Amino acid sequence: MTADDPTTPDASTASKPGRKNNPEATRQNILDVAREEFANLGFSGGRVDAIAERTRTTKRMIYYYFGSKEGLYLAVLEQAYSDIRRIENTLNLDNLEPEQAIRTLIDFTFDYQEQHEDFIRLVSIENIHRAEHMKDSTVIANLNVTVIDTIGRILDAGRATGVFRNPISPTDLHLMISAFCFFRVSNRHTFTLIFHQDLAAPATRARHKAMIADAIISLLKSDGTAPVLPLAHST
Amino acid sequence: MTADDPTTPDASTASKPGRKNNPEATRQNILDVAREEFANLGFSGGRVDAIAERTRTTKRMIYYYFGSKEGLYLAVLEQAYSDIRRIENTLNLDNLEPEQAIRTLIDFTFDYQEQHEDFIRLVSIENIHRAEHMKDSTVIANLNVTVIDTIGRILDAGRATGVFRNPISPTDLHLMISAFCFFRVSNRHTFTLIFHQDLAAPATRARHKAMIADAIISLLKSDGTAPVLPLAHST
DNA sequence: GGCAAAATGTACGAACTAGTACGTTCTCTT
């Protein structure tokens, strides 16, 4: 902090050969590159050396900050989950009409998943690994999911008004919305190849967004006591 | 084919030290083990040596029959897709009432995905690889998807009767059904960890099966012209 | 200013992994 220091290069522009310690930036730089690598190639497919190479620093630092390939991967996962939870918490749905609140929630979920393919891929990858890395995470375990509470309040409000008649649980509703939004992105490649329909096309996207909203809303308005006809199994 | 051959061991029970050639069985044995390995550990995570070890034969034979790790993986994928298509084709939905036909289709899809986790995992894995292996497959490209046609006929019948009013396309409907059934299995591990709800529990399964059926049916019965309210984005 | 701890860089190694060179046995055809 003292003014005159003959050996220190000026703090603002450090392009001189002299090294400059910057722990936070180094750490985040590694995380950014690692996220890209793991999201692209998976945990097994991702290479520590490849990550190190694209970093401003060296492989040594990866082990200095994250201990192992697995530690790095987990840190990436934790940041990805923290990101979506943080944004979810800024959603302000309690002032909207119940139906409109649900539509807004779907709108957000749909767009977020569509725009954050990396997140989708990381979650898919972690599921392939049976969430065995996440199990060790105290960070993710403590990320409380306010979406569920929010949905709960919306459903209650809707049922009080009478617009919603279906006794569906908040978690089930969230599952249903997530499933569709997630699948569109996660399974885009095989689906496109088999059914010859580009799920990334803007027109398709708009149609699908309307479709999932319609499906959820009509489900919520129905009484949820579908006539369970005896299903004729083809055996 | 000739009767007396002094050197050949009896054809039925071959537990003698003398080797017995059996190309088809060897090939299928490798495929079975490989499916398990790749479904468990992914393409990058799967080890050729590990597969060879659990096989009745040796690594040499993997390369003899499949050429490379990638070739083996693709063969596994092709068989998995062939399996589901073959079973799908035995579904006889054209004799059912439209609504009942849709419910039966959902019932089948739900149960199949639930019971064939390996298939789900292989598809997830292939999507992580952006379907780059499948792109090279002539087998999968030529597996025509009769489900879509079947759904098309059901929808037409339902609209003719008037039970269905929604102009949804067969592919979109299939996507919607698949998405929910698939996601429940594919994302089971992270979902369970975060939302503390065991998606594999029988009670949950039954409830979800009814839920997706209700959602789809009410969507089909609605006119599909949801009031597109101006969405108040929270920015 | 000098010292200890934090932060960083270089070079290397042990283990793993896909793939193959080479040799043997089986089986079909004639």
Added chain:
DNA sequence: AAGAGAACGTACTAGTTCGTACATTTTGCC
């Protein structure tokens, strides 16, 4: 029955990959 090709086994290698031993610089602090 004999020859040819298909089916199979063993042992090895070249390249990769995670991780670390060792050395150096930077920085906060008294």
